[in-house]
Amino acid sequence: MIIISSSETARRRTVGRFCRAAALLAGLVATGVAAPGGTATAAGPERPRAAASQTRAGTQRLPVKAIEKILQADGQVSKSGVLEVDIDRKDLHVIGGNPPVRFKDGFQLQHELFFQSLGRGKAILNGDLTLRPQEIQPVIDAFIAHGLTFQAQHQHLYDMRPMVWFVHFRAIGDPIRLAGAARAVIGKTSTPLPQHSPPHPRTPLPVRKLERVLGGDATVGENGIVTVTVRRTDKIRLGGVVVDPDLGVSTNIQFQPLGRGRAAVIPDFSMTASETQPVISVMRRHRWEVGCLYNQETDEHPQLYFSHMYRVGDPVELARQIREGLDRTAAKRA
Template sequence: MIIISSSETTRRRALGRFCGAAALLAGLVATGVAAPAGTATAAAPDPTGPRAATSQTRTENGRLPVKAIEKILQADGHVSKSGVLEVDIDRTDIHVIGGNPPVRFKDGFQIQHELFFQSLGHGKAILNGDLALRPQEIQPVIDSFIAHGLTFQAQHQHLYDLRPMVWFLHFRAIGNPLRLAGAARAAIAKTSTPLPQHSPPHPTTPLPVRKLERILGGDATVGENGIVTVTVQRTDRIRLGGVVVDPDLGVSTSIQFQPLRKGRAAVVPDFSMTAKETQPVITVMRRHRWEVGCLYNQETDEHPQLYFSHMYRVGDPVTLARQIREGLDRTAAKRA
């Protein structure tokens, strides 16, 4: 007869929990499929090495497991100054022409999945995102949202004259960041999105990046094909699903510039507005002859409720940036 002390029993139980969590993480990383809703997803070591696990699988003190999330999603991300991780995944398999005058949208311009992760501490994060879809992909993706515990928030077009037309489905969730990444990856697997994807190591652009930043009052990044994205944060307090979210969690105004010949650019601002801000912004932009795209909500259970509208124009990027700033001045956006 073998007698096991209470301390030994505790040690063995802890070891069992550790091994179970490690196996779950390994499965997420290997397959990209999320654990079923309600499955425990306690932080476990990254399979790539025990030393990396300490900083990469916890959200304590505002840290996100960036490398592990990127590995599950098979795409590179960008961490904002406030610590929000954004992962953009291009629909390089969809070749779109749109706008007036019409422009061929290059990879990295508008037609992409966008995923935002914000640490909530204590092993939890909030995910807010949207997927760019062909019509035949919509219902399978909705089913995947439901199967993996993601909250389906919105379905709409962004611009009305794309050829072929692309639809955008917005979703959110709160939980273990690796499980959230696995759930998002499972939804993306219902599409024909080419993976893996990697950001260009040293992207360049002919556009005046710093001048655009100064005019707009936001932070700029340069991506593939010289495309510049400027995000201008909202300054009010936004709650999403009962959680106060960072302005970088996809709830602020984002502006994209695609370089064209002769110093011009195709420009699409995606304005973030409250109900009271919507009419003043649209009035200003139509005065400058911007094409106004769809007006919609993209989040549910959001306070205050935000409305979004993509707009389109081709011209001198600096002039267009100044016009966009006029629109931003009608909102609670950060001042230039």
């Protein structure tokens, strides 16, 4: 019979606890889990946890490259994650406005497609197409055939020569399928494809000053054309979905440089019903030509109205006048 003293028993218990703790720690490190209160080692949780986070975030992201490949055109992702793909109607040669100006590629005459992720492999697409008159009915038929909702048909300016039309559509579903449907519809037009954005676009216009005056985000495209988007600050639902302000429902302003410090400028105001009269009153006081007033979405709450206007002059002074109009709406403040 072996008798173990109480002090020896305590020693063995201490050693046992130490061994079990060491074994547990070894197991945690081997599986990439940090010990409680400890820090992760190189084999610890940093990469697995980041990967899990990226996987969850990935469900909210759009397959941008795949969409661009299908549409055969480059896009831009906004700060809020909305993908915009603009496809120029390089085959149209339009003169418009008073005084008349030749609209260069990238100025007003393009298809605009906006994709917003809804998570779980779904997205909402909101878009509009620039069409010749003979393309309108085939495009509407293609909307119907591909399950896209036809929303609007209108002109932007009343004196464009030749006259072109703009049709709006939307859909919810798998973003790859939506891109394929949009590409099939565009195939009913004579739009030249593929298209690529200029790698280093330049402009003689004061881009940063225009951003500051208008309170929006500017991009520079082909032919030095500057587009400034000023986001709405209210909540907009489209087809029952809360949409991002970058999904084509905010005010955007385009500037086409004309030389000698002048530009042709077309704001596309986004307004609720109560905002339309105040905005148009301000702009007419500054002698802007009002080209149209229309809805571009159906099943939209609150219902928005859009108006394209036109003037030629100093771009910064015209931007200040547009800002006066924007101040009558729920647009982001400058």
